[in-house]
Structures are given as C-alpha cells and as structure tokens.
Amino acid sequence: xxxxxxxxxxxxxxxxxxxxxxxxxxxxxxxxxxxxxxxxxxxxxxxxxxxxxxxxxxxxxxxxxxxxxxxxxxxxxxxxxxxxxxxxxxxxxxxxxxxxxxxxxxxxxxxxxxxxxxxxxxxxxxxxxxxxxxxxxxxxxxxxxxxxxxxxxxxxxxxxxxxxxxxxxxxxxxxxxxxxxxxxxxxxxxxxxxxxxxxxxxxxxxxxxxxxxxxxxxxxxxxxxxxxxxxxxxxxxxxxxxxxxxxxxxxxxxxxxxxxxxxxxxxxxxxxxxxxxxxxxxxxxxxxxx
DNA sequence: CTGTGTTCCTGTTCGC
DNA sequence: TGCGAACAGGAACACA
Numbered sequence: 001x002x003x004x005x006x007x008x009x010x011x012x013x014x015x016x017x018x019x020x021x022x023x024x025x026x027x028x029x030x031x032x033x034x035x036x037x038x039x040x041x042x043x044x045x046x047x048x049x050x051x052x053x054x055x056x057x058x059x060x061x062x063x064x065x066x067x068x069x070x071x072x073x074x075x076x077x078x079x080x081x082x083x084x085x086x087x088x089x090x091x092x093x094x095x096x097x098x099x100x101x102x103x104x105x106x107x108x109x110x111x112x113x114x115x116x117x118x119x120x121x122x123x124x125x126x127x128x129x130x131x132x133x134x135x136x137x138x139x140x141x142x143x144x145x146x147x148x149x150x151x152x153x154x155x156x157x158x159x160x161x162x163x164x165x166x167x168x169x170x171x172x173x174x175x176x177x178x179x180x181x182x183x184x185x186x187x188x189x190x191x192x193x194x195x196x197x198x199x200x201x202x203x204x205x206x207x208x209x210x211x212x213x214x215x216x217x218x219x220x221x222x223x224x225x226x227x228x229x230x231x232x233x234x235x236x237x238x239x240x241x242x243x244x245x246x247x248x249x250x251x252x253x254x255x256x257x258x259x260x261x262x263x264x265x266x267x268x269x270x271x272x273x274x275x276x277x278x279x280x281x282x283x284x285x286x287x288x289x290x
Numbered sequence: 291c292t293g294t295g296t297t298c299c300t301g302t303t304c305g306c
Numbered sequence: 307t308g309c310g311a312a313c314a315g316g317a318a319c320a321c322a
Contacts, residue, residue, distance in 0.1 A: 076299090076300095077299090077301080101300085118299095120298085121298080122299070164292080278295085
C-alpha cells in the first residue's frame with residue numbers, strides 16, 4: 001500500500017539493515033521491472049556502503065558511496081522483507097510472498113538479507129549520480145513534502161488558482177504535493193470536510209490568497225499522514241514481536257473502502273459512497289464533505 | 291498548458 | 307465450486 005506513510009514505514013524498517021552497511025552481493029534476478037534494471041546495477045553497488053537511506057515523496061533513496069543513489073519505487077505491489085542480521089520483518093501489506101516475484105536481493109556484510117518482491121512489477125530501481133538527483137526527471141517536478149514547511153495554504157492556493165480540475169485529481173498530482181495517493185487523498189478530504197468533486201480553484205480566493213478551505217486541507221493532509229505513519233511505526237514493532245501480519249495493513253481507514261457504511265464523523269448521519277473519478281475509486285461522505 | 295484516457299503486470303475478490 | 311469479469315495502492319505517456 002505504498003503511499004507516503006507506507007514508504008516512510010518501509011524506510012524506517014529498512015534502516016537498520018541498510019544504513020552504514022556494505023553490500024557484499026546484489027542479485028538482480030530480472031533484466032527489468034517497470035524499467036530496465038540499471039546498467040551494471042549489481043556490480044556497481046557490490047562492495048559499497050550505504051551512507052543515507054532517505055525518502056522523497058514515494059521514492060526510497062539509498063546513497064551508496066562511490067556508486068550513486070539508488071532510486072527505488074514500490075509501484076503498486078512492491079514490498080521488502082528483511083532476514084538475518086538481527087531483526088526480521090516484512091515491510092509490506094501482504095503476508096504471502098511468492099518467491100517467483102523476488103526480483104532483487106541485497107546481501108549485506110552484516111549477514112542481513114533484504115529482498116524486494118513485486119508481483120505486478122510496477123516498481124523500479126534506478127541508479128543515478130547523487131549530484132544529479134535533484135535534477136532527475138522523476139524528482140525534479142515533485143511538489144513539496146506534505147509534512148515539511150514548504151507545504152502551506154498559500155502555496156496550495158497559488159497552484160490551485162484557475163484550475164478547473166477537481167480536488168481529488170489536484171491532490172493526486174505529485175507536482176502539487178508529493179506522496180499522496182488514492183487512499184490518503186480520500187482520507188484527507190474526509191478529514192477536511194471537503195468534497196472530492198469540488199473545483200480545485202475553490203482553494204483560492206479571487207485575489208489568489210488561500211481560502212479557509214485551503215488551511216483546513218493542509219492541516220487535514222498533515223494529520224492524516226502523521227497518524228498513518230504512527231500506525232505504521234507501531235505495526236513494525238508489533239511485527240517484530242509477533243508472528244502476525246503487518247499492523248499497518250490492519251490499519252483501518254475512515255472512508256476508503258467503506259462504501260455503504262456510516263460516516264465516521266461524530267454527529268454526521270451520512271453514508272460513505274463510492275464514485276469513480278479519472279478511472280479511480282473515490283470514497284467520501286456526501287453529507288459532511290462539501 | 292490542461293484534462294482525460296490508456297497502459298504496464300499479476301493477484302484477489304465478486305457476481306452468477 | 308468454478309469461472310470470467312472487475313478491480314487494485316502508481317504514474318508515464320499519448321492525445322484532444
């Protein structure tokens with residue numbers, strides 16, 4: 001379920017295995033995922049130490065000294081498992097991992113072994129010079145991190161001015177804000193009490209300054225993501241202690257996937273409905289989201 | 291430039 | 307129970 005909170009949870013979960021650790025062997029078992037695997041991918045990373053494991057939007061960024069930064073994207077179905085070197089765990093949303101979909105395996109000097117599994121292969125890995133990271137086409141156009149200071153109502157309103165597209169599509173646009181996907185857009189809009197069908201331009205007043213809706217939306221996006229990351233973090237601890245599935249997959253959503261159910265907002269008597277926008281499911285309460 | 295539809299791939303769920 | 311259809315968290319790309 002890789003939107004920003006899941007990718008951040010994966011980053012935290014992989015940090016003990018990656019950070020400061022040397023790759024002694026890297027298996028690339030397929031010539032491609034979504035894109036062809038990087039030229040000399042395994043050879044360039046083998047023997048290198050990971051200096052930084054960061055996240056930008058839904059991308060994981062592993063900086064290997066003298067090799068460059070490995071950009072990893074989980075697509076729809078990508079997941080990592082960690083074995084050996086101390087703390088095992090599945091940083092993913094399902095418990096059954098077919099070995100035929102184990103596409104990349106990192107073997108670390110510590111004995112830790114990290115496997116990337118991705119049935120749909122919408123994920124990818126690219127190795128780019130670290131100095132070129134910010135100018136890389138995949139990252140260059142990304143909007144602000146929603147949990148950072150650069151994400152604010154006035155910036156959101158500026159981008160929304162004159163846009164006739166609806167709020168759902170606007171927030172899904174990674175150039176507007178980086179890291180939201182279908183689920184968390186639905187969740188944040190519900191928290192903000194805003195309809196996904198509302199015009200994006202209604203976040204701005206005529207003079208381009210933010211409407212109160214924009215302020216509410218920024219707060220709702222932040223709160224929604226913070227809560228989800230907290231739930232992901234606790235699920236990692238749970239997983240390490242027990243045999244169960246990842247806790248964050250048990251993480252229940254307020255509106256997503258709840259068509260026909262009651263709106264969870266206190267004192268709202270509405271029913272969650274499902275509509276399709278731009279070919280994707282949207283869940284919302286037509287009563288309290290306006 | 292803007293908005294919309296298609297496409298990549300496999301696995302799971304749903305309705306008959 | 308079986309089976310085809312619909313659907314699934316992303317995002318690059320083509321096109322009107």
